[in-house]
Amino acid sequence: MSQTSTSTVTRAEHKVPLMRIARRNTMPHLQAWLIRGGGLLCALLMGALLIASLGHNPIAVYADMINSAFGGRIGFNETVRIAVPLLGAALAVGLAFKMKFWNIGAEGQILVGAIAATYFALFQFDNLPRPVLLITMGLAAAVAGGIWGLIPAFFRAKWGTNETLFTLMLNYVAFGIILYLQSDPWRRPGTDFPIIDMFDLSARLPRLFGIHIGWVLVLVLTVLVHLYLARSKQGFQLSVVGQSENTARYAGMNVGRVIMRTMLLSGAIAGFVGFMQVSGADFTLNETTAGGVGFTAITVAWLSHLNPVIMILVAFFIAILERGSIRIQTTFMIPATIATVLIGIILFFMLACEFFINYRLIFRGKKGAES
Amino acid sequence: MDIFINFFNAAVLAGTPLLFGTLGEILTEKSGNLNLGVEGMMFMGAVSGLAAVFLLEVGLGIEIAGALAVLIAIAGAFIAGALGAFIYSVLVVSLRTQQNVTGLALTIFGIGFGNFFGEYFGRTSPIGFMTVSLSARQGFSNLSIPVLSDIPILGPLLFSYNILVYLAVVIAVAMAFFLSRTRWGLNLRAVGENPATADAASINVTRYKYLATCIGGGICGIGGMYISMVTTSGVWVHNSVQGFGWIAVALVIFATWSPKRALVGSLVFGGLTVMRFYVPLGIPMQIYDTFPFLATILVLIVTSIRQIKEHSPPAQLGINYFREER
Numbered sequence: 102m103s104q105t106s107t108s109t110v111t112r113a114e115h116k117v118p119l120m121r122i123a124r125r126n127t128m129p130h131l132q133a134w135l136i137r138g139g140g141l142l143c144a145l146l147m148g149a150l151l152i153a154s155l156g157h158n159p160i161a162v163y164a165d166m167i168n169s170a171f172g173g174r175i176g177f178n179e180t181v182r183i184a185v186p187l188l189g190a191a192l193a194v195g196l197a198f199k200m201k202f203w204n205i206g207a208e209g210q211i212l213v214g215a216i217a218a219t220y221f222a223l224f225q226f227d228n229l230p231r232p233v234l235l236i237t238m239g240l241a242a243a244v245a246g247g248i249w250g251l252i253p254a255f256f257r258a259k260w261g262t263n264e265t266l267f268t269l270m271l272n273y274v275a276f277g278i279i280l281y282l283q284s285d286p287w288r289r290p291g292t293d294f295p296i297i298d299m300f301d302l303s304a305r306l307p308r309l310f311g312i313h314i315g316w317v318l319v320l321v322l323t324v325l326v327h328l329y330l331a332r333s334k335q336g337f338q339l340s341v342v343g344q345s346e347n348t349a350r351y352a353g354m355n356v357g358r359v360i361m362r363t364m365l366l367s368g369a370i371a372g373f374v375g376f377m378q379v380s381g382a383d384f385t386l387n388e389t390t391a392g393g394v395g396f397t398a399i400t401v402a403w404l405s406h407l408n409p410v411i412m413i414l415v416a417f418f419i420a421i422l423e424r425g426s427i428r429i430q431t432t433f434m435i436p437a438t439i440a441t442v443l444i445g446i447i448l449f450f451m452l453a454c455e456f457f458i459n460y461r462l463i464f465r466g467k468k469g470a471e472s
Numbered sequence: 473m474d475i476f477i478n479f480f481n482a483a484v485l486a487g488t489p490l491l492f493g494t495l496g497e498i499l500t501e502k503s504g505n506l507n508l509g510v511e512g513m514m515f516m517g518a519v520s521g522l523a524a525v526f527l528l529e530v531g532l533g534i535e536i537a538g539a540l541a542v543l544i545a546i547a548g549a550f551i552a553g554a555l556g557a558f559i560y561s562v563l564v565v566s567l568r569t570q571q572n573v574t575g576l577a578l579t580i581f582g583i584g585f586g587n588f589f590g591e592y593f594g595r596t597s598p599i600g601f602m603t604v605s606l607s608a609r610q611g612f613s614n615l616s617i618p619v620l621s622d623i624p625i626l627g628p629l630l631f632s633y634n635i636l637v638y639l640a641v642v643i644a645v646a647m648a649f650f651l652s653r654t655r656w657g658l659n660l661r662a663v664g665e666n667p668a669t670a671d672a673a674s675i676n677v678t679r680y681k682y683l684a685t686c687i688g689g690g691i692c693g694i695g696g697m698y699i700s701m702v703t704t705s706g707v708w709v710h711n712s713v714q715g716f717g718w719i720a721v722a723l724v725i726f727a728t729w730s731p732k733r734a735l736v737g738s739l740v741f742g743g744l745t746v747m748r749f750y751v752p753l754g755i756p757m758q759i760y761d762t763f764p765f766l767a768t769i770l771v772l773i774v775t776s777i778r779q780i781k782e783h784s785p786p787a788q789l790g791i792n793y794f795r796e797e798r
Contacts, residue, residue: 121796122794122796124798155592159669162697203572205576219654256772256773256776260776260777261776261777262772262773262774263722263725263772263776265508265572266718266721266722266725266768266772267769268767269718270718270765270766270768270772271765273715273762273765274762274765274766276762277758277759277761277765278758278759278762280758280761281756281758281759282757284488284756284757285756295678301577311702347529380621396580399576399578399580400577400580403573434595435592436587436591436592436595438584438587438588438591439580439584439588440584441580441584441588442580442581442584442585442588443584444580445577445578445580445581445582445584445585445586446581448577448580448581449559449563449577449581452563452567452569452573452574453563453567453569454575455567455569456567456568456569460568461567
């Protein structure tokens, strides 16, 4: 008899689950950023575990990474040089992401922008005065990148074609075009190697404080994108489309037009980044011109919550990671690709953080949890 | 005739990693999870399958026989792919993160994981790159089945492939049966179509989502291992997966979520990747290489223009299920 009574008790207890999940009211900003900071710390700890498991001292490795990124003028300049295209591309994909348009084709948009700029640098450099040449290169790159971004946007707007895969596939097409140009039409005269000639001095971006002027351009761009999103009518429209396409439609917006316009802009910014890369950093065009920037920019945009100003910090942080891992390749013989692994781990943890910011866990037996 | 048979053979061999990836993603998407991390999971599988055999051979100082090497590589690749999918599941199913971004994060992580460990183990190897012994490699070479392989035309057309090709076909047929003829398969589809109803019918939605995603990820991992073991013949090549995972995601749409149609799709796309060796069109080689990607775009456009109800994705694909917010 007593046995049955105990089993009823356990059954009654089981009605309340051990743990429930409820949506939180908005959390104070400070607390949310503290959680994100904690997440970042956990991610770096995981990275430290990975480094330790390879038989290295994680503190020494991290210290070396930071040292190389800040140590001396050259180290710092190099870090900024990595951060410039990252920030630019993050601005580009951020615009599209705000609209819930998954533009993962920044890589390709950068490349076609670079191709357009390279055309003028290689074949028109002696016809135009330097300022005109540079401006033409920048404009051509923006137009080419914009068109590359507009293509998937057109099909998405018209037939709802999956833009994630479309934009991605265009990356490989752009890549193929560069390989082709290298192999024959634009190959450096007199060689059999598939390389394109270095740009004439007049087609190279000037320097300011030892770094190509792209860093100024990209900061200006950040301010412009911020104003566009926060202050302009078009910026408002694209965020409404991102929240709900139906709402936008009821409000009388032409959703297709907003999508195409935003992607034209997003692609144009990415294309412009391509121009800065060939004209400021590499002085030539090759298959590593984009070098994964288009993908890493997704991380930057997402970690910044699509906020252009925060993107500056995040892009710089990722640049430290990348610069640092190039260094530890020589000092510790750890392959530089560890940067990508670390970025992946950081992304996982930051994604998980959002759960603890948006939800709370209510455990069984905790009184007063209801509100 | 000979050139046709050769082209067909090459298409099958090139299409098999795509088939693995597509099948894994079909199973995943049937549970309502749109895992864009196929590329990443294939990278993880590629490096782990190869590394499992490599490390055992180096560690024990032996040469592993072909058949055993195949089993070890499959296990290593499956576990790695499933591990990637498990991370995705924890984030998406339990922590309710946005599926697109989580999949992209997995891709970034997986690419890093593959290239990092591929390079790292390469450095520990005396010859400077990661590779396996000849005897292990023989397990992945084309089979010669007595009698069957000797049939004219049909023999070379159907019975001349490596063991992984047949494994992929078996998985495709088994998955088609599983999804349409078994209770678990139907439950899984219910979870993808309408998790709230499935939940009310006392189907454990969380368990189905986790299991389908992780097994699907494991299958994707085997597809990656195919690339490192067969395509690059047992040598780690930097960035070797290069886009196959993404084509596989698109092939799921092409195959309209049907494992049987995935067979056709991967054969067609396998054919496209090797076409330039068999069908000279006088186009520069580098442009020829973009054909699979251009064809994928074409498929995406055509399927989006003519939407057929029977060929539509699981109704709740890409949308997380919150029991509390039903």
